[in-house]
Amino acid sequence: MSINRRDFFKTIGITGMTIIGVNASGSNLSANDKTEFHGILYDSFACVGCQSCEMACAEAHGLPAPEDEIKTGVLRKTSEKQRCVINSYSTPQGDVFVRNQCMHCNEPACVAACLTQAMYKTKEGPVIWREDKCMGCRYCMISCPFDVPKFDYSSTNPKIQKCDMCYDRIIKGEQPVCVEACGVALFYGTRRELIAEARKRIAENPGVYVDEIYGERVAGGTGYLYLSPVAPNEIGFNTTLQNSSYPALTKGFLYSVPSVFVLVPTLLLGIHEATKSNKLKQINEDEDE
Amino acid sequence: MNSTTYPITSDKESPAGWKFFLGELKPRGKWLTPFNIISIPIIITGLVLIVIRFWYGLGSVSNVNQEIPWGLWKGFNVVTGVAFAGGAYVLTFIVYILKVDKYHSIVRVTVLNGFLAYMFYAGALVLDLGKPWNIFNPIIGNNFGANSVLFLVAWHFLLYIIAQLIEFSPAIAEWLGSRRIHKILSGMTIGAVIFGITLSTLHQSGLGALFLMAKEKIHPLWYNEFIPILFLVSSVFAGLSMVIFEGSISQRVFSDKISKKHKDERKGIVHTLSKICAFAMFAYLFMQLLVFIHGKHYSLLNTKMGYWYLLEMIGFVLVPMLLYFYSYRNFNLKVSRIAAIITIVGIVLNRLNVSIVAFRWDAAVRYVPSWMEVVVSITIILIQIWIFRWVISRMPVLNEPPKWANNGH
Numbered sequence: 001m002s003i004n005r006r007d008f009f010k011t012i013g014i015t016g017m018t019i020i021g022v023n024a025s026g027s028n029l030s031a032n033d034k035t036e037f038h039g040i041l042y043d044s045f046a047c048v049g050c051q052s053c054e055m056a057c058a059e060a061h062g063l064p065a066p067e068d069e070i071k072t073g074v075l076r077k078t079s080e081k082q083r084c085v086i087n088s089y090s091t092p093q094g095d096v097f098v099r100n101q102c103m104h105c106n107e108p109a110c111v112a113a114c115l116t117q118a119m120y121k122t123k124e125g126p127v128i129w130r131e132d133k134c135m136g137c138r139y140c141m142i143s144c145p146f147d148v149p150k151f152d153y154s155s156t157n158p159k160i161q162k163c164d165m166c167y168d169r170i171i172k173g174e175q176p177v178c179v180e181a182c183g184v185a186l187f188y189g190t191r192r193e194l195i196a197e198a199r200k201r202i203a204e205n206p207g208v209y210v211d212e213i214y215g216e217r218v219a220g221g222t223g224y225l226y227l228s229p230v231a232p233n234e235i236g237f238n239t240t241l242q243n244s245s246y247p248a249l250t251k252g253f254l255y256s257v258p259s260v261f262v263l264v265p266t267l268l269l270g271i272h273e274a275t276k277s278n279k280l281k282q283i284n285e286d287e288d289e
Numbered sequence: 290m291n292s293t294t295y296p297i298t299s300d301k302e303s304p305a306g307w308k309f310f311l312g313e314l315k316p317r318g319k320w321l322t323p324f325n326i327i328s329i330p331i332i333i334t335g336l337v338l339i340v341i342r343f344w345y346g347l348g349s350v351s352n353v354n355q356e357i358p359w360g361l362w363k364g365f366n367v368v369t370g371v372a373f374a375g376g377a378y379v380l381t382f383i384v385y386i387l388k389v390d391k392y393h394s395i396v397r398v399t400v401l402n403g404f405l406a407y408m409f410y411a412g413a414l415v416l417d418l419g420k421p422w423n424i425f426n427p428i429i430g431n432n433f434g435a436n437s438v439l440f441l442v443a444w445h446f447l448l449y450i451i452a453q454l455i456e457f458s459p460a461i462a463e464w465l466g467s468r469r470i471h472k473i474l475s476g477m478t479i480g481a482v483i484f485g486i487t488l489s490t491l492h493q494s495g496l497g498a499l500f501l502m503a504k505e506k507i508h509p510l511w512y513n514e515f516i517p518i519l520f521l522v523s524s525v526f527a528g529l530s531m532v533i534f535e536g537s538i539s540q541r542v543f544s545d546k547i548s549k550k551h552k553d554e555r556k557g558i559v560h561t562l563s564k565i566c567a568f569a570m571f572a573y574l575f576m577q578l579l580v581f582i583h584g585k586h587y588s589l590l591n592t593k594m595g596y597w598y599l600l601e602m603i604g605f606v607l608v609p610m611l612l613y614f615y616s617y618r619n620f621n622l623k624v625s626r627i628a629a630i631i632t633i634v635g636i637v638l639n640r641l642n643v644s645i646v647a648f649r650w651d652a653a654v655r656y657v658p659s660w661m662e663v664v665v666s667i668t669i670i671l672i673q674i675w676i677f678r679w680v681i682s683r684m685p686v687l688n689e690p691p692k693w694a695n696n697g698h
Contacts (some may be wrong), residue, residue: 016521079355109502115440117433133432136419139439140359142648143502148356151419153348158419240505250438253498253517257441257491264487268386272479275388 037125038170039104039215039223040179040186041194043201045113045208046234047097049086054229057084060166068095075236080152083163091230098235099186102148102163103215104223105246108141110149112247118160125191125223126165127259134160145219145241146168155287165223170200191223198227220245313683328671330593335668339662342416347407350661351417357656359417364644366413368496369637370406372520375528377403377453378489379565386483392558394551397460397686398539399532402677404453409673411446413579416665421626437499447664452485464684469693494521495664500643508647510589510598511578522576523636526569529562530609537626539687546687556622558696563625566632567613574606582639594650601642 049070058065063081070076072088084101108118108127118134119125129149131206136158152158165193172179173181179188187194198213214226218241226232233239342350342660353360376399383389384396415421426432427440428447434440455477462471497520500507513519536555540547547555589595612628645656658666681687685694 009397077355078529093413112436113439113502115434115443116423133423133426134420135413135423135426136421137414137439138596139499141358142499142506145502145505147356151353151358152346153353154346156343156346158346168564214403238505246502246504247436249501249504250498251516253438254436254441255495255534260489264490265483268382268483268486269322270587271386272483 001266010283030278033123035266036192037191037223038165038189039125039191039194039225040093040165040176040188041198041225041227042099042183044097044099044226044228047086047099047182049088052179052186053099053186054084054086056177057163058082059219063161071079073221074173078150078162080150080154080159080161083161084270085172087236089235091232091234096230096235098226099230100236101224102165103146103219104163105163105219106221106223107219107245107247109143109145109208109219109246112250113139113143115139122167123169124170126167126170127162127223128164128167129160129162143246145238145246186263191221191225194225198225201227217243221242307613315382328675330353330670332668332675335665335671336664337516339416339668341661344664347417347419349357349623350659350665352656352659352662353652354656355390356654357645358647359644360656361645361658361662362413364418364641364665365637366669367410368416368499368644369640370410370413371493372527372636372640373531373633374403374406374410374531375489375493375524377456378486378493379525379528380532381456381482382486383572385505386477391554391561394441394554395532395536395558397457398535398681400453400456401680401686402531402535405673405677405680407446407450407453408432409669412449413669422653424434438495438501442495442499444491445488445495449485449492450486452481452488455481456485457487459694460684460686461691466691469692472535475664487586489524491522493524494518496520497643506649507595507643508589509584509586509648510581510594513584515576515580519573519576519580521570522573523639524564525631526555526573527636529566529569533559533562533566533625533629534633537629539681542683543687546681548689551687559622559625560617560620563628564617566628567610567617569612570610574602574610577606578600586601594647597642597646601635601638605631605638616652620695 016026025108033176044095051066051070052064057063061083063083066082066085068076070086070088072090076085076087076088078085078100084100085097086093086097088095088097099270104125104127108119108121111117111121111127113119114134115137115217116133116135118130136151138149138151140160141147141151148162152161153233166174166178169176175188179186187197189197197215202211202213209227211231212232214232214237215222215224218237220243228235338350347353351360351362380392380396380399384392416422416426427434428441455474458474459471459478462468462474475616494517497516497518500512500516501514504512505655536559540552540555590599609628609631612624616624616628
């Protein structure tokens, strides 16, 4: 095995940079984690409304199995006992199934709202809730544009119930239970792959899907992506939601805080000093009398 | 005032110190006053309900639901109550920063009011929390959700309570008769005032900023990106109206505590506070108008929510504003007090509108507070009044401080 001078220096260089933690070459070394956000693609055209994902979800998270069946026109909602639901909507294209659960936003309002970091956006993509940190203030519920977090009002030690994309399985390299149970309408992968797959399906099946991936842009982009034969407003999505990030709405206020903390006391102190001299004079005069 | 009421002990607590405390705990005056007869049963009911709330969970007492997770305790006791406690920062600004001595006689009672309000509203918050034992998570440990508006509000709440305690502490020192501590505490007042005003501007607006992310959930007539500024400006006249209202009551109830000189001063105070309120309300109304015009929601006015909005803006901002102007021009204290009451109702309306009524106004199931929530809300306020009364009748708040402490604080 021969090693020339050039390769030798290259090896030394990379080793050195790895040790001191500098990643000058920009390659994927351990210091620079390039984990992408993962998500789930839901193809409502392929969904048959069998509820097996609901069953699998309930079983995996120790929740009661859902007993109500899907009925077109009857809105089922996620609750403190159910993390995901399938609904059926009557549309011009016939009845269309829609799955509702946490959208796993790229920039989640609930995470920005949480003052204890109980709501947490993992680097893998899922938004998870950490019980030991939560104080139950329910500000996440106020902030979530999709009304996802659900609170157990009947408990003395209440939990926030919402989909966590089976985070414990994901970090072990497994798929979420709903994806595993389904096999036809739910797909797990990186957000980038899923958008590419969705685009491919739209292009390859003209007339089947509307040319829109719900979740690609709404609320600054979400981890859950929807393919559907009808427009989002036909299947219960709130179309008034903004496409930009929700946490950005509080940015202006939060950014003003440091300036207020520097400027207001300075101003007050200045006025205080300016008015003090008068007062001192008065006191001195009083004492002279 | 007879200074013998306040035993002048040495700096170190005397062995009989605890006896002094026990003696002070005993009620003074008559027991069977109309206020006591009404308030005691309510407080007892409220306390029982609080036990039920912790025994069976929040849902057993409160009507809050999945769509409208914040009810009366947060919307009324916290969000509304804090606005009324705004008088403390406005008055400390006028008295300690601008050095307008005229208001000195009411600054202590206002700070006490503010301090108790914050204490009890923090209490209301604890009742509303699902896991109150985790309440210290954002304060200690590594759970800083620093990008949360609520994190900011929580910290400012805590710090402001401390600042107000320092502002009020000379009165406690006078009550206990410890001169040296009094001197130290009085020296801290100006720092606490400056810190307190800064914290107040931030958390009064912060309570509005809490709702910024609920963009589509709040009716467009109430949601706009200026909620924080509107909350801050309205806290000025909300707080001062409360000062006028509270003053007119304590002047009657604690008449024996207030010297003749202060009683005369009070008329002038109410008179000029009316003017400040009028101008603050004018600024507020003008901002609301600008926000409304920029929002282009003209068509929404001709809906149920639109009428409700107009009622709030005209009936409870414009009308009391005009009354305040009138009372100032004509030196009519009675009109000032009426204006104060209308303003207070208006602020309650405004805060409840943002946090409850206009919040998910389109929800299928409307939130209406249960009678139990109302009783607990009232209980919190009544206990606060009891403690307020206890402090007033013992510490030099409304009456003159003892001679030895007469150093302008």
